[in-house]
Amino acid sequence: MASVTAPAPSxxxxxxxxxxxGARSVERRIGLLFAATGTVLILLMGVLGLxxxxxxxxxxxxxxxxxYRLLTLHGMGMITGALIxxxxxxxxxxxxxxxxxxxxxxxxxxxxxxxxxxxxxATLVGGFGAGWTFxxxxxxxxxxxxxxxxxxxxxxxxxxxxxxFFVYCIDVLRQTxxxxxxLTGALGWRxxxxxxxxxxxxxxxxxxxxxxxxxxAMSAGMTIGLGLLGRTYDxxxxxxxxxxxxxxxxxxxxxxxxxxxxxxxxVYVLLPRYAGRPxxxxxxxxxxxxxxxxxxxxxxxxxxxxxxxxxxxxQIVSEISSYASALPVAVVTVYSMTMLVWGSRYRWTLASTxxxxxxMGWAIGGTGAVIDSIIPFNFRLHNTVWVVAHFHTYLMLxxxxxxxxxxxxxxxxxxxRTSSRLARTWTVMLLLVGGFGLTGTWFVEGVLGVxxxxxxxxxxxxxxxxxxxxxxxxxxLGVLACVAQxxxxxxAAWAGRHYVVAERVDSWTGTHYGxxxxxxxxxxxxxxxxxWRPWDVPLAGPVQIWFGAAACVVALASFFPQIVSxxxxxxxxxxxxxxxxFFLGVVAGLTIASLPAVSRRLGDRSSLGxxxxxxxxxxxxxxxxxxxxxxLEHHSFEHALYHxxxxxxxxxxxxxASRLGRVGGRLSAFLSVxxxxxxxxxxxxx
Amino acid sequence: MSLxxxxxxxxxxxxxxxxxxxxxxxxxVIAVQAGSDVGFERVHDVGYWLRRRWLALLVVVGVVxxxxxxxxxxxxxxxxxxxxxxxxGGQFFWSLxxxxxxxxxxxxxxxxxxxxxxxxxxxxxxxxLIGSVQAMPGYHNKLDLTLSEAGVYWIRCFEYCGLNxxxxxxxxxxTRG
Ligand code: HEM
Ligand SMILES: [Cu+2]
Numbered sequence: 001m002a003s004v005t006a007p008a009p010s011x012x013x014x015x016x017x018x019x020x021x022g023a024r025s026v027e028r029r030i031g032l033l034f035a036a037t038g039t040v041l042i043l044l045m046g047v048l049g050l051x052x053x054x055x056x057x058x059x060x061x062x063x064x065x066x067x068y069r070l071l072t073l074h075g076m077g078m079i080t081g082a083l084i085x086x087x088x089x090x091x092x093x094x095x096x097x098x099x100x101x102x103x104x105x106x107x108x109x110x111x112x113x114x115x116x117x118x119x120x121x122a123t124l125v126g127g128f129g130a131g132w133t134f135x136x137x138x139x140x141x142x143x144x145x146x147x148x149x150x151x152x153x154x155x156x157x158x159x160x161x162x163x164x165f166f167v168y169c170i171d172v173l174r175q176t177x178x179x180x181x182x183l184t185g186a187l188g189w190r191x192x193x194x195x196x197x198x199x200x201x202x203x204x205x206x207x208x209x210x211x212x213x214x215x216x217a218m219s220a221g222m223t224i225g226l227g228l229l230g231r232t233y234d235x236x237x238x239x240x241x242x243x244x245x246x247x248x249x250x251x252x253x254x255x256x257x258x259x260x261x262x263x264x265x266x267v268y269v270l271l272p273r274y275a276g277r278p279x280x281x282x283x284x285x286x287x288x289x290x291x292x293x294x295x296x297x298x299x300x301x302x303x304x305x306x307x308x309x310x311x312x313x314x315q316i317v318s319e320i321s322s323y324a325s326a327l328p329v330a331v332v333t334v335y336s337m338t339m340l341v342w343g344s345r346y347r348w349t350l351a352s353t354x355x356x357x358x359x360m361g362w363a364i365g366g367t368g369a370v371i372d373s374i375i376p377f378n379f380r381l382h383n384t385v386w387v388v389a390h391f392h393t394y395l396m397l398x399x400x401x402x403x404x405x406x407x408x409x410x411x412x413x414x415x416x417r418t419s420s421r422l423a424r425t426w427t428v429m430l431l432l433v434g435g436f437g438l439t440g441t442w443f444v445e446g447v448l449g450v451x452x453x454x455x456x457x458x459x460x461x462x463x464x465x466x467x468x469x470x471x472x473x474x475x476x477l478g479v480l481a482c483v484a485q486x487x488x489x490x491x492a493a494w495a496g497r498h499y500v501v502a503e504r505v506d507s508w509t510g511t512h513y514g515x516x517x518x519x520x521x522x523x524x525x526x527x528x529x530x531x532w533r534p535w536d537v538p539l540a541g542p543v544q545i546w547f548g549a550a551a552c553v554v555a556l557a558s559f560f561p562q563i564v565s566x567x568x569x570x571x572x573x574x575x576x577x578x579x580x581x582f583f584l585g586v587v588a589g590l591t592i593a594s595l596p597a598v599s600r601r602l603g604d605r606s607s608l609g610x611x612x613x614x615x616x617x618x619x620x621x622x623x624x625x626x627x628x629x630x631x632l633e634h635h636s637f638e639h640a641l642y643h644x645x646x647x648x649x650x651x652x653x654x655x656x657a658s659r660l661g662r663v664g665g666r667l668s669a670f671l672s673v674x675x676x677x678x679x680x681x682x683x684x685x686x
Numbered sequence: 687m688s689l690x691x692x693x694x695x696x697x698x699x700x701x702x703x704x705x706x707x708x709x710x711x712x713x714x715v716i717a718v719q720a721g722s723d724v725g726f727e728r729v730h731d732v733g734y735w736l737r738r739r740w741l742a743l744l745v746v747v748g749v750v751x752x753x754x755x756x757x758x759x760x761x762x763x764x765x766x767x768x769x770x771x772x773x774x775g776g777q778f779f780w781s782l783x784x785x786x787x788x789x790x791x792x793x794x795x796x797x798x799x800x801x802x803x804x805x806x807x808x809x810x811x812x813x814x815l816i817g818s819v820q821a822m823p824g825y826h827n828k829l830d831l832t833l834s835e836a837g838v839y840w841i842r843c844f845e846y847c848g849l850n851x852x853x854x855x856x857x858x859x860x861t862r863g
Contacts, residue, residue: 064849131846137823138802143777143849241803241822277726306805306820306844308761308827316756323748331741338716339733343724356720360713364706371702374751376758379817380695383805383844447699448689449815451807451844454852458842460688 011412013347015276021096022524028410030095030105034088035407037109039483041081041116042400046479048074050472053438056457057465065145067455068129072154073119075132079256080116080161082399084109086262087168089406090210093203093269094172098179099529103607104171112164118157126150131453133252134158136228136244140235148232155229159222163614165255166218170610173211174664176204178530183208183663187293188286199281205289206265210258212667213296217258219671221251222614223678226621236626238571238684242309247682249303257296260362260394263402264333267355270409271337274352275344285336288328295325302373306382315375322373326366334359349418350485353428354405361397361435365390368443383453386446393439396475401431404482411486414493419485427485430478437471532604537658538665539594548591555584564643568633575624575680581646582620582653582676586669589654605659612656613668620649621679687840692814760817762828768794771858775804775821777848780841780856788861789836795829797821804854805844811837811860818844836862 012020023031048070055062062070091105122128128150130139139151180186180200186208191199199205224247231237268279301318304310337359346352368390372381381387412418441464450461457465499516506513539548557563558580567577592598623629623645632639650672657669769791774781776799787793797806799821806829807818816839819829833839843854 064852068846068849068851130848135803135846138846138848141777141802141848145849241824245803245822306760306818306827307822307825308819308829309822309825312761315759315761319752319755323752327741327744327748330744331737335737335740336733338713339729341720342716342729342733343719343722344726345723346720348720356713356717360709363709363713367705367709368702371698374755376755376760377694377698379760380692380815381698382818383807384815443699443702447695448691449695449807449809449813450689451805451842451852453846456852458689 010416011347011349011351011418012273013276013344016273019278020273022522023092023410023413024095024524024526026102026526027092027095028414030102031088031092031406031410034091034109035085035403035410037113038081038083038085038088038403039407041077041084042403043479043483045074045077045081046476048077050469050476053465053469053472055455056462057469058462059466059469062455064455065127065129068131068145068453069123069127071453072129072131073123076119076123076158076161077116078395079132079259080112080119082259082395082403083161083165083255083262084112085403085406086259086266086399087112087165089266089403090172090203090207090262091168092406092410093266094176094207095527096269096524097201097204097527098172098175098207099527100175101171101606104167104610107607107610108164108168108171110164111160111167115157115160115162115164118153118160122150122154122157126153128154130154133248134228135248136224136239136241137231139228140231152229152232155225155232159225159229159618162218162221162225162251162255165214166222166614167610169211169214169218170613170660170664170668172207173215173667174606174661176200176208176211177663178536178661179527180204183212187290188281189290191281192283192286192290199286202268202279202281202285203265205281205286206261206268209289209293209296210261210265212293213254214258215667215671216297217251217254219675220247220678221255222618223621223675224248224251224682226618227679227682230622230625234625234627236630240682240684242307243678243682245304245307246301246310247678250297250300253300253303254296256391256395257299259399261292261296263358263399263406266406267337267358267402268333270351270406271355272340273409274347274349274355275340276347277340277344279336279340285332288332292325292328295321295328299325299373302378305375305378319373319375323370326370329362329366334363348424349408349412350424350427350482350489351405351408351412351418353424354401354408354482357428357431358398358402358405361394361401364436365392365394365398365439368393380449381446383451384446385442385450385452388452389439389442389446392442393436396439397431397435400479404479404486407486408482408489411489411493414496415489416496417489417492419489423481423485427478427481430474430481434471434473434475434478438468438475441465441468441471534596534600536661537594537599538590538662538669540662545591545594548587548594551587552584552591555580555587558584559643571683572680574629575683576677578620578624578643578646579673579676579680581643582617582650583673585647585650585652586654586657586673587650588647589651589656590658590665590669591654593655593658599658602655602659606661609656609659609665612652613660613672616649616652616656617672617675620646620676624679624683687809687838688813689809689815690813692816695815760819760829762794762830765794765828765830768792768830770794770796773797773806773821775799775806775843775847775854777801778843778850778854780806780843780854782841782856782858786859786861787833788863790832790834791860792830792832795819795831797827797829798825799823802847803845804847807842807844808858809840809842811835811839813840820845833860836860 127146176186190196298321567573804821839858841856
């Protein structure tokens, strides 16, 4: 008889074996699929970045029309690529403790990738170039540069990417809250209040915050995206541009910001494996993420500092939030990682070097961001390339570097080795010098007052672009050097994919020896999925159900003839009335489906539920255009049917939401009503 | 007109460069120390002790900087005794009315747009960026400035507005006397 254990992969810290789980093959596959797809997209978009910088340097000659197409594609493509890869990285570590569903993850993948293809076609074939933040109403003033279909396709693409992330967030939130005792449990608040002795793992707390805020941001994005999509087939749709800008940046800023948090959630698990010290979840950590939960939502409006008509209080809240949001990063995440590293006999491999490097990018890029978020400074830096400088610092030197580290980690573990010291040194030098060199030129130009998004740079500044391009090429070489090492590690991992060298102990003699053993022997068991329970519904117990019924009665008021006719006075009131109908439907759906007998009959239909909460509100917003409702105005029967249909969309949404569990269901129902309300706020007459 | 580094911006840039240097040094030191062998107990004790001070420092700096900044907000208020200059952006032009004031005038720029969002970025006669404010259709952003120096002030677009965004320029004259 011989007892068998798989030794810790030799690439990790010797102490890591005590707290490192073996990866299941599904985790490796999902992780690699997402990370590889994202990396390919990032590499392609990087070429566009260089083309743009070289254009600004007057080295190559790209027309402004093409420059702006490339700019739009580079922005959206980079964000999407990084998002896909980051979702994969967090999923990989989260799956160890949370039963995430592979089907939902693949749906997320499909939506995001199809969305990226739409954006690719809309920009390269259609010529769409309103920028990845598509600030309304620019897409509808193309200056002869792009046709209407490219606008529609771009918005469809953006909605699909947002939808992909929405699906991801719902599944993450549902499973973390299910596994760790509801929202307060998964956020660690029960541990904070000492109701529980053990906190959830760091990655679970991070993921719960990200998923929650991600859902809020995606809802805002889908609302404005649907409004804009509606405008592409009905030019009678009008926007309140200030509200629209708030929605656009709540979406755009938040998704770009969440990228780094997504990967950080994975780094909580990965970096300790090279430091040989597990990441400690302290009360300060929980509190830090609790603060982040709020601040991630409130910081976005620093994009509106120079819109003096934005309410003054919002500007000040945003300034305080922006500064404060740096505290959990500086004091908790980055700081505690350096504590793990200090004096740990840190194991320097390709992955671990990149993990460490990323911490520095975050600290320095974040400092540039905080400076820009002080209003009097922002007055002088707003929309200069300073902005481009700070976000490239943490996107290139943290997000991209960490994503490469994630792939390296996957492959190093399977290959049982890392790349050569020489190769690593060169990679790090190129990334550091190239990355900070490129962003350095932007910082300097920002100080000089060069505006961002200039196809043609102001006279006398092309030199900075030239220097920046050279550094950009060095950075690209660093990334390529890294990819080359990943390919080589991947080969080694592939060659040994069926076997691992395991440590055997001979039970007679007690001697240790290595032997090749089939990998499957060590497949870690999956985390058990809790069986579906009919009472896991948004409204639990008779009190809540009666409350739901009462809310329905109140919402019936939106159908009173007096209210309906009064609301016809403006588009906004009319949409608000529709929101009332929709609310009625949602609450009715939630209430009915929360009745135990009904819930049991409906069963566990989470995929259908997910489709419902996304499609029903979307469909409703797409039919709320003058083209559809104006002809009905004079036919009372059809008009009544139209209003009834609004409640119908709500009913479908409510029924669908009821299939997403307590937290997921409540939140998605709340968000759907919120979307319809925001839609009313953002829309004006034609 | 060619650009020149403005005073406040240089100060901001230097502070940032110094902070970046401090962080880079800290990360270098930690990387060097990573290879040593220190018990985690000890790292804990010293690390958490230092962390409380680090948090306190950041909070104090934040309160001071954010606090002071609130006294220097660019947002206009009041408005008596100001010469209003109506600034309108459009694809791809600026219209200013009047297009000229005399030096020392307290000016209120009333900024809007006729089509898409633009940004009104103003450079002084030496090519230093004074600041920018958004031009949003349907809204009027009001920026108060006292332009004490005579000369030609340059205007550039500070919000991406389409094909000719980077050449959407204009100027504003401040006359002596
Ligand atoms: C070799 C690397 C890269 C180069 C040379 C590069 C270059 C550029 C350039 C020239 C611009 C336009 C700047 C301007 O406004 O004048 C830009 C914008 C942008 N880049 Fe990059 N970039 C690189 C990597 C990245 C990465 C890794 C990301 C994200 C993960 C990224 C995301 C963005 C975004 C979001 C914008 C803003 C687009 C907009 O203003 O609409 N870039 N980049
Ligand atoms: Cu413009």
